[in-house]
Amino acid sequence: MTEQIHGGMLQDSPISLDFSVNINPLGMPQYVKEALREAVDRGEELWEKYPDPLCRELRERLADCHRVSAKRIVCGNGASELIVAIVRAFQRRKGTDSLACVLPVPSFLEYERSLQAVGAGVYFYHMKEEENFMVTETLLEKLTPDMDVLFLCNPNNPTGSLLSEELLKVILDRCGKNGIAVILDTCFWELAQSSLAEEDRAWDYGNYLDLIVLKAFTKLYAIPGLRLGYCICSDVNLAEEIMAQVPCWNVSGMAQTAGLTVLNNKENIDYISQTKKLIGRERNYLEEELQRLGMKVLPGQANFLCFYSQEPLYEKLLGRGILIRDCRNFRGLEAGWYRVAVKGHAENSLLIEQIRQILKIPEPIKDP
Numbered sequence: 001m002t003e004q005i006h007g008g009m010l011q012d013s014p015i016s017l018d019f020s021v022n023i024n025p026l027g028m029p030q031y032v033k034e035a036l037r038e039a040v041d042r043g044e045e046l047w048e049k050y051p052d053p054l055c056r057e058l059r060e061r062l063a064d065c066h067r068v069s070a071k072r073i074v075c076g077n078g079a080s081e082l083i084v085a086i087v088r089a090f091q092r093r094k095g096t097d098s099l100a101c102v103l104p105v106p107s108f109l110e111y112e113r114s115l116q117a118v119g120a121g122v123y124f125y126h127m128k129e130e131e132n133f134m135v136t137e138t139l140l141e142k143l144t145p146d147m148d149v150l151f152l153c154n155p156n157n158p159t160g161s162l163l164s165e166e167l168l169k170v171i172l173d174r175c176g177k178n179g180i181a182v183i184l185d186t187c188f189w190e191l192a193q194s195s196l197a198e199e200d201r202a203w204d205y206g207n208y209l210d211l212i213v214l215k216a217f218t219k220l221y222a223i224p225g226l227r228l229g230y231c232i233c234s235d236v237n238l239a240e241e242i243m244a245q246v247p248c249w250n251v252s253g254m255a256q257t258a259g260l261t262v263l264n265n266k267e268n269i270d271y272i273s274q275t276k277k278l279i280g281r282e283r284n285y286l287e288e289e290l291q292r293l294g295m296k297v298l299p300g301q302a303n304f305l306c307f308y309s310q311e312p313l314y315e316k317l318l319g320r321g322i323l324i325r326d327c328r329n330f331r332g333l334e335a336g337w338y339r340v341a342v343k344g345h346a347e348n349s350l351l352i353e354q355i356r357q358i359l360k361i362p363e364p365i366k367d368p
Helices: 030-045 056-066 081-092 110-118 137-142 165-177 236-243 251-263 268-292 314-318 345-359
Strands: 073-076 098-103 123-127 151-153 181-185 211-216 228-235 303-309 337-342
Touching: 030 228, 030 251, 056 073, 056 251, 073 081, 073 236, 081 110, 081 181, 081 211, 081 236, 098 110, 098 137, 110 123, 110 314, 123 137, 137 165, 151 165, 151 268, 165 181, 228 236, 228 337, 268 345
Parallel strands: 098 123, 098 151, 151 181, 181 211
Antiparallel strands: 073 228, 211 228, 303 337
16 A cells, blocks of 8 residues: 555545545635635735734734634644644753653544654553544543643544543643643534534633644635644743744745635635535435445544445555545554545545445445
8 A cells, every 4th residue: 555644645646536635525715716816916915025924914813713812822834833833842841851742542643743753752542442432531541740741633533533522621620730731633623513603612611721722724624735724822921832833934925815814704604604514414424325335434523434344445446546544554543444534425425336336235226
């Protein structure tokens, strides 16, 4: 198998459908496309000037949206850059001592890669298959005073599981009492919720000294090529420590333009509403069809599904021009586990049909 560190990384094979990347199936909003075209036409205003290195206007608008101080927000070239910056910031606090981090697995690979890069001690919390690879209260046993940092992905990637608010509060409380910083990655949050009324307010869960909530424009607005993420910190000092770890001009003028366009556009609420409806409907379809084909599908609420197949699928689908995410390089998952994004119905139907053909399962007879 060609090494696949993340989704969307196979560049030398003819791919007609990419289910390995988890972005909004509606694609980039039309109003963002128009704003970027206008920005290109302005040319000298965007290309011939350095972008604001502090992303001041973007941070102010984000602060308005989240009802926090702009001084608590740091913008990055995608959430992945911020993960590296956050780890380095905490490593500087420790000086020459090794950073001790708790990491539930399986989860996003960049956490472990960033921790290894600074020589941190990584203490794995292995989620169990019989518990659908979900975080349970047994995590509390790992949250001892000798730990420095906890990474949590909510909803989790690649499993799609979502922590209950009750359990999250218990975990944050334990971390607060034991002096453990929490990095809460919520980059898929808006794509996982069923109601517009539900809002991610994790940064208001009590008075936690070191809580960082990661968010991104990439997934929701289908702009992975522009790279735009941000984090909300529990206090100003923590934000300043993280900002000191990112390079100057790390967020391009085009990315800042895209972010401000989204935040200032009244059509955005309708776009998000349509997104939630589409993902909810199509996720149910994919889950039901995969189960009919004999797959074990993990329960989740994200815009992707994680499932197990006894029949090898990656190479066979690749030969048909379809790329899915082989999950064997996620710590805690073995060969046979796959992740697929939720796409439009035509694409999802084609995926199911191709898997059906690979498994040589007859198409069900439809009622007349």
